[in-house]
Amino acid sequence: DIQMTQSPSTLSASVGDSVTVTCRANQSISRWLAWYQQKPGKAPKLLIYKASTLESGVPSRFSGSGSGTEFTLTISSLQPDDFATYSCQQYHGSPLTFGGGTKVEIK
Amino acid sequence: EVQLEQSGGGLVQPGGSLRLSCAASGFIFSAYGMTWVRQAPGKGLEWVSSITGSGKSTDYADSVKGRFTISRDNSKNTLYLQMNSLRADDTALYYCAKDPGGSGILDYWGQGALVTVSS
Numbered sequence: 001d002i003q004m005t006q007s008p009s010t011l012s013a014s015v016g017d018s019v020t021v022t023c024r025a026n027q028s029i030s031r032w033l034a035w036y037q038q039k040p041g042k043a044p045k046l047l048i049y050k051a052s053t054l055e056s057g058v059p060s061r062f063s064g065s066g067s068g069t070e071f072t073l074t075i076s077s078l079q080p081d082d083f084a085t086y087s088c089q090q091y092h093g094s095p096l097t098f099g100g101g102t103k104v105e106i107k
Numbered sequence: 108e109v110q111l112e113q114s115g116g117g118l119v120q121p122g123g124s125l126r127l128s129c130a131a132s133g134f135i136f137s138a139y140g141m142t143w144v145r146q147a148p149g150k151g152l153e154w155v156s157s158i159t160g161s162g163k164s165t166d167y168a169d170s171v172k173g174r175f176t177i178s179r180d181n182s183k184n185t186l187y188l189q190m191n192s193l194r195a196d197d198t199a200l201y202y203c204a205k206d207p208g209g210s211g212i213l214d215y216w217g218q219g220a221l222v223t224v225s226s
Contacts, residue, residue, distance in 0.1 A: 032210075032211070034211075034212050034213070036152075036213075043202055043216035043217060043218055043219055044144075044152065044202070044213070044216055045216070046212065046213060046214050046215075049212045055214065087151060087152055089152070089211075089213075091210055091211025091212060094157075094166055094211075095154050095166075095168050095169075096142070096154040096157075096211050097154065098151055098152040098153065098154070099151065100151045101151050101152075
């Protein structure tokens, strides 16, 4: 199975900050990576797929980059609605696997 | 508007069975693969099972293989997860999700159904 490791596990930031979450795979997954946002008690929401393609309706302050084994999710100017947990997911092969999540909390 | 409405969660004893349902609307259900993902309390997301649009092909996580069965009724626009021989470590919030290209990207999710396995 492909293991996905996210860092940090928790990130404290203020409104307006730029934040970056890192996701690493233990083998190359090309660009077959998605990012999800999840708020407490809610289902995950797809933000980005194919490492950098923004899902329709997702604000442009979200961006993704990377290929192979290292990927990043950047939120360029953190908004109050962005405080949530972010998870990466590889879909290079079965089983689909997710990172452990990064909680972005208010500093 | 795409909607995935889940039902069927609850409390079950170890060794028991439960069936989850996911009623879909707002898209051509039979054209899309569907997936179940679970999240244990305070933990990350874990893929459970996937099925193609036709229902002819299925895939399972090793942790549930032989105990869980994914199926779909395209005439009812409904996805199912039959869970047998449930264990305490199956306790989780179970989500159904739509896979737009059969690739593993999950673009719409249900609201989740809580399954608690406890005596």
